[in-house]
Amino acid sequence: DIVMTQSPDSLAVSLGERATINCRSSQSVLQSSNNRHYLAWYQQIPGQPPKLLIYWASTRESGVPDRFSGSGSGTDFTLTISSLQAEDVAVYYCHQYYSTPWTFGQGTKVEIK
Amino acid sequence: QVQLQESGPGLVKPSETLSLTCTVSGGSINTYHWTWIRQPPGKGLEWIGYIYNGVITNYNPSLKSRATISVDTSENQFSLKLSSVTAADTAVYYCAGGSGACYECFHHWGQGTLVTVSS
Numbered sequence: 001d002i003v004m005t006q007s008p009d010s011l012a013v014s015l016g017e018r019a020t021i022n023c024r025s026s027q028s029v030l031q032s033s034n035n036r037h038y039l040a041w042y043q044q045i046p047g048q049p050p051k052l053l054i055y056w057a058s059t060r061e062s063g064v065p066d067r068f069s070g071s072g073s074g075t076d077f078t079l080t081i082s083s084l085q086a087e088d089v090a091v092y093y094c095h096q097y098y099s100t101p102w103t104f105g106q107g108t109k110v111e112i113k
Numbered sequence: 114q115v116q117l118q119e120s121g122p123g124l125v126k127p128s129e130t131l132s133l134t135c136t137v138s139g140g141s142i143n144t145y146h147w148t149w150i151r152q153p154p155g156k157g158l159e160w161i162g163y164i165y166n167g168v169i170t171n172y173n174p175s176l177k178s179r180a181t182i183s184v185d186t187s188e189n190q191f192s193l194k195l196s197s198v199t200a201a202d203t204a205v206y207y208c209a210g211g212s213g214a215c216y217e218c219f220h221h222w223g224q225g226t227l228v229t230v231s232s
Contacts, residue, residue, distance in 0.1 A: 040219075050219070097217040
C-alpha cells in the first residue's frame with residue numbers, strides 16, 4: 001500500500017496569510033505513460049462531506065477559488081492557500097489514486113490564529 | 114449536475130451485513146468509477162472500493178473480502194454490502210463518483226450516512 005503522510009497535523013494561520021500543507025507518498029505516484037501525478041486534495045468542513053479541490057496534483061476543480069493551488073512532483077506535494085479566509089477552516093486530505101488500495105493522508109486541520 | 118444520496122439502516126447488529134444504496138441523479142451509472150468511502154467518528158477517510166463500467170470492481174484488502182459493490186442500472190444506483198460487521202465498522206459511509214476530467218477522483222459526494230454497529 002502507498003502510505004500518505006501529511007504535515008503538519010494542524011496549523012493556525014492569521015486571516016489573509018498563507019497556509020501550506022505538505023503531503024509525502026511512500027512511493028512515486030507519477031504515471032510515466034501520461035506524465036501525470038495521481039494525487040488529489042480534498043477539503044472537509046465539519047459536518048460536511050469532503051470536497052475535491054485539486055487533482056492531477058495541480059489542476060484546480062471547477063469552482064474552486066484560485067487562492068487554492070497544488071504543486072509538487074514524485075513523492076512530495078503541497079497544497080497552498082495563498083490568503084486564508086474564514087470559510088477555509090477545515091480538515092484537508094491528500095489522496096493517491098495511482099494504485100489500489102487508494103489511500104488518504106491522515107488529514108491536516110487548518111484553523112484561524 | 115450529478116447528485117448522490119445514500120440510504121440504508123443506521124443501526125446494524127454485530128455479525129450481520131451492512132447494506133447501503135447510493136442513488137445517482139444527473140449522471141450515468143455506467144461510466145466513471147463509483148466508490149464507497151467511510152470515516153469513523155473523529156477519524157480520517159478510508160477507501161472501501163469501487164465499481165467501474167458497471168462490472169469491474171476493486172476492494173480494499175483491509176476489509177478481508179467482506180465488501181461487495183454492485184450496480185442496478187435500471188434504478189441508476191450502486192450498492193455496498195459489508196458482511197460480518199463489528200463495532201470497528203461504525204462510521205459515516207459516503208458514496209462518491211468521478212467525472213470525465215478524472216475518472217478516479219471523487220468529484221461528486223453524497224452527504225454521508227452514519228452506520229452504527231451495536232446490539
